[in-house]
Amino acid sequence: MRTPIIAGNWKMHKNVGESLETARQLEERVKDSSVEVVICAPFTSLAALSALGLSKVKLGAQNMYFQDQGAFTGEISAGMLLDVGCEYVVLGHSERRQIFQEDDELVNKKVVKALETGLKPILCVGETLEERRAGQTEDVVVSQTKRGLAGVAADQLANVVIAYEPVWAIGTGENCDAEDANQVIGRIRGTLAELYGSELAEQVRIQYGGSVKPGNIKEFMEQPEIDGALVGGASLDADSFTAIVQY
Numbered sequence: 001m002r003t004p005i006i007a008g009n010w011k012m013h014k015n016v017g018e019s020l021e022t023a024r025q026l027e028e029r030v031k032d033s034s035v036e037v038v039i040c041a042p043f044t045s046l047a048a049l050s051a052l053g054l055s056k057v058k059l060g061a062q063n064m065y066f067q068d069q070g071a072f073t074g075e076i077s078a079g080m081l082l083d084v085g086c087e088y089v090v091l092g093h094s095e096r097r098q099i100f101q102e103d104d105e106l107v108n109k110k111v112v113k114a115l116e117t118g119l120k121p122i123l124c125v126g127e128t129l130e131e132r133r134a135g136q137t138e139d140v141v142v143s144q145t146k147r148g149l150a151g152v153a154a155d156q157l158a159n160v161v162i163a164y165e166p167v168w169a170i171g172t173g174e175n176c177d178a179e180d181a182n183q184v185i186g187r188i189r190g191t192l193a194e195l196y197g198s199e200l201a202e203q204v205r206i207q208y209g210g211s212v213k214p215g216n217i218k219e220f221m222e223q224p225e226i227d228g229a230l231v232g233g234a235s236l237d238a239d240s241f242t243a244i245v246q247y
């Protein structure tokens with residue numbers, strides 16, 4: 001059985017004080033949940049969140065660079081994230097791919113480095129509206145999955161989380177139909193089975209992301225292939241994120 005994982009992606013929201021307040025409220029409200037709960041906070045809040053000593057709510061970052069250290073102005077390494085208490089790191093989010101021109105090759109280098117350093121990557125894949133309309137959804141996510149995981153060893157796979165996030169569903173209020181998402185995620189799992197065998201593929205948690213809200217989370221979690229959610233906007237408020245965790 002895969003333990004469901006629900007992660008909040010706060011994006012470029014919340015200063016340190018706001019982060020601490022939301023995290024404290026969340027920790028108190030979700031402590032009895034059987035779901036794994038993660039908040040992916042801005043870099044500037046991570047050390048303070050770590051110092052809170054949360055036990056239920058785990059920490060993640062939203063990006064990192066693949067080098068250990070050096071002259072990379074503005075970048076943050078995997079080791080730095082471990083040092084401030086991160087267990088997870090979101091990689092290849094569509095906003096990174098679209099706004100900051102990250103391609104599969106760069107995302108892959110980050111995934112490999114995260115795993116080597118002891119961080120668990122949440123690898124995001126998903127098609128644009130144009131690609132969906134052209135019937136390319138499965139080709140796109142299969143290709144992003146394969147390229148994103150190039151060089152990842154079989155014994156590292158269980159530490160990988162994949163988030164299927166259709167780009168057109170992110171921040172639009174227009175979520176993917178749960179059965180459609182289940183089908184695409186089944187295809188991603190099939191790809192993992194081709195690469196690593198079905199036994200290992202069955203261990204990987206694959207989330208859905210894109211306009212997840214308290215009112216639609218249950219439909220997604222009822223699908224057999226969907227193991228959780230990556231939540232943007234609705235994770236910013238402790239009440240709505242709690243309602244999602246307690247679907």
Ligand code: PGA
Pocket residue numbers: 009165169170171172173209210211212230231232233234
């Ligand atoms: P959203 O964002 O929940 O606000 O649609 C999801 C994401 O970007 O991970």
